[in-house]
Amino acid sequence: MRPRRVGSRAELTEFIELAPRLARRRGEDEHYVPLFASDIRQWFTGRGWFDQPVELWLFDDAAGRTAARVMCHRSPALAKRLGDTRDGPPPLFFGALEASDATALETVIDFLIERAERLEAPRIFGPVSPLPNVTGGLLTDADPSPGFFDTAWNPGFHWPAFAAAGFAPWGPAHTWEVPVGTIPAARATAVTDAEWHRHGLRRRRVSRFGLRGFADRLLPTLNAAFADLPYYTQISAEQLRAQMQGLSALMDPDLIIDIVGADDPDDAPPRCFVLVIPDPAPVLRRHGGRLGPAAITELLLTRPRLRDAVLIIQGTDPVHQGSGLLSLAIRALNSALIAGSYRRLRVTFIAEDNPASAAVFERSGGRRLHRLIFVDRGMPIAAQPTEEAR
Template sequence: MANAPLAIRPVSSKADTRDFIELAYRLNRGDPNWVPPLRSEVAAAINPKKNGWFSHAEAQLFLAERDGRPVGRIAAHIDRLALEMPAEQGFGPGTGFFGLFEAEDANVARALMNTAQDWLRKKGMTRVVGPVSLSIWEEPGLLVQGHDHPPTVMMGHHKPAYRNYIEDAGFAPVKQLKTYELDITREFPPLVQRIIALGEKNDRIRIRTVDKSRFAEEAAIILAILNDAWSDNWGFVPLTPPEIDDVGKKLKPIVFEKLIRIAELDGEPVAFMITLPDLNEAIAPLHGNLFPLGWAKLLWWLHRGKARTMRVPLMGVLKKLQGSRMASQLAFMMIEYIRRDAVADFGASRGEIGWVLDDNQGMNAIAETIESRVNRVYQIYAKELG
């Protein structure tokens, strides 16, 4: 009952952890566009022994209950690498986070927010940013536009009411992240085709697929470009080797060589583009369970390698080339080559790019030039801790 006393306590047992995980399935069950994540993946994400993010971070999970029944949850967390970042890039000294937020009603939300802020304050934090669940590289931001269709792989989906809950708690928007969608069965505009054709005549440029048999070596090349390319971006926190290892294990089954390109200039790797088939198409019908038959359905989907939607979660070009015509040319070439193969070999018809920072002029311009449109917007909030 809504009038029953509300209790909030730290998650401290296996039973608590199970309740923390299961709450999201109950609260979102009626939303046809919410994709139930695999329970095993959620459990691994919040387990310090199974998530490399915890090598430089700590988190406390909280559960809200009425009459012993879970009605809300939240994580309060501190990322030591984020504390080392320049404050003008969004995080920096004194910045803590909240995430993994779910609430049955406004009163529960308010109590959870207060609890997370109290924990962060006691840890010496002076500011809180969120929702970020848990790493900025995982599911950052609250969905504020695009509730009418399901998210793609590794993107969040939230109740519209959560926006009011967060803003009523005194949080103000600080950044928007956008995703773009496009029909990839259509060729790009003539201007883009001319840029690509010129690049193909340039002997200095090589656009290659990755070699999955050298997975660790290729991942290291991409990580080096990524950490350089994104280092000046708002919210940047360097990805670490333990996190890359985790991502590699998690995503290796949906890593296809033709969908990941590395651009070389004079033999030097200078840019990359990662594309993933939308795994959510396969896991949505499983209701979060691999057993008894979910694993077989998932294996069949992975074996076929067919997907309607392809998501581009990451692109990057070395800082020394950013803002140049060469950077745009390399980007268009990688996008076009992957587009062709996604349609021809994987039966894809739809692409999604993002997330993209609202002030990333270069990437937003590329998205607009290939005639994509914004389909989802995520908002990140911040609040000073008094």
């Protein structure tokens, strides 16, 4: 197979359209999770918030058909979080990985190793997209459940191919699924105004028009709540706004929980928050990840019929952790899911070394769904010439 770097608009379109085409060929078009086409375009043009070079590569088989793709990029912030503080070239990160079969994937893996050698990268790590923090991952189990928004899905041949090439698993995690109809009553009783008042709290409502204000308020709590996680890089206001762009078409205001103190000012950061949206993955699959006018119109028209919800992120200000805030927030969320006739809640990426977060959903009757890992491969460091050799 022959690699070629994307260098034209036509090749960029080919890169974007390859994922749905390969999914259809494998009969997995109802399982894969498309990346936003707008994100891929920004990586290619360098016009988004991400300020590091991004390479997009396509791979052609012997018949000249495109059979795989991959993205290569660098991220000093993520490299530092992963413990790479040495001087010299940074790690090679990869993402947006698609392959028609195991043979095509093995070619991509060989290419990544050769690329890392040429760049003198000390390690290869992925699949991870150049987003504000680690987003991506690789499914290790052949779970029949489809992927869902803001998470990963891949065919079963991916992990064996990486393992055979010397990659080790990093940061095992799971997605979770909570059947709404079986949530225990104690975890789904709506929080009354009197109860909020008794705890010295209030819930701020978030409208579609107020989503940007919510993002701005959210930022300090978000960064503080996740600062100790090994994969988390601090997010700027620009980055968060970019990631929340388009959510106004997806959101159900009742599923966004924003809790502050009763006497806190209106623009105060939340003490605890939960961001949940109806899962748009079925619509995004039909449009190949393009969130254009047609997809937005379909989302607005069909959103009341989207019965699966996705918890994108939740967090509590460390100052207020352990005070029962999260239990109130989950009760408010669960009661809204029931009132909205949702079928299930799905939760993205809870690491195995974070049992406290997993317990929140286990107490609501949830179960582990997909198992995710990142793959990591150290590269030999070129020997420095001796004094005699110099």
